[in-house]
């Protein structure tokens with residue numbers, strides 16, 4: 001017998017165990033993040049139970065775009081012994097149906113492989129690329145921008161196009177979950193994680209990127225082009241797939257769910 005529903009509080013450890021088994025994560029370290037991340041919401045941790053045993057899982061995250069609401073889907077996993085029986089697809093279908101009912105019908109996810117998601121109505125919208133930045137990079141001596149200024153600049157950017165992701169307090173908390181400092185750049189700012197940059201709100205090229213030498217950019221191809229991020233090389237990393245999305249979303253990888 002198959003049952004599909006959000007998990008109950010007491011089922012969190014089993015959910016975490018399954019997540020760690022499928023994605024080969026260290027249970028202790030994953031557990032700290034799992035329970036403390038700002039989007040942790042038991043009602044958004046879905047599981048498929050096969051004869052009472054948790055076999056397949058996924059997590060949804062609420063997203064607010066200019067055009068309306070959507071969900072991000074992540075951590076889709078089925079226990080190895082139950083793969084290929086249609087369980088992942090069944091779970092996704094139920095979650096998408098529920099999202100439709102709650103008027104959160106649009107969905108996006110990052111994937112390495114399209115097969116399962118195409119069967120559930122997703123199409124490939126874009127790809128995530130990684131590459132070394134083709135510009136001088138140096139960690140700055142100047143002070144970082146205060147968060148309030150970063151938030152203001154981001155909000156101005158976000159409201160000027162319907163496909164841009166809006167950030168409320170909880171999303172900013174999530175954003176702050178990873179330590180990054182933002183430095184002023186032409187037309188906005190660049191968020192620095194020393195060896196990687198997942199967010200650069202710029203209208204012109206900065207003289208120096210606030211990163212270590214050989215640092216990498218990680219972003220959607222469309223955003224990379226729109227912002228004019230200069231890359232020496234690029235590697236394909238992930239696909240961005242969407243269902244009922246009116247256009248390609250404009251999101252930074254710092255919002256990856």
Ligand SMILES: CC(C)(COP(=O)(O)OP(=O)(O)OC[C@H]1O[C@@H](n2cnc3c(N)ncnc32)[C@H](O)[C@@H]1OP(=O)(O)O)[C@@H](O)C(=O)NCCC(=O)NCCS
Nearest residue numbers: 076077078083084085086087088089110111112113115116
């Ligand atoms: C992806 C995964 C959740 C599918 O679960 P499942 O219960 O076997 O799914 P279904 O039986 O409904 O569908 C199976 C189809 O998924 C496809 N698939 C396998 N791995 C996939 C992946 N990583 N992403 C998308 N589709 C995948 C297969 O091609 C298969 O189709 P086929 O039987 O025609 O070859 C499962 O393979 C898994 O847990 N993989 C490891 C974790 C993972 O990579 N998750 C995806 C993160 S983006």
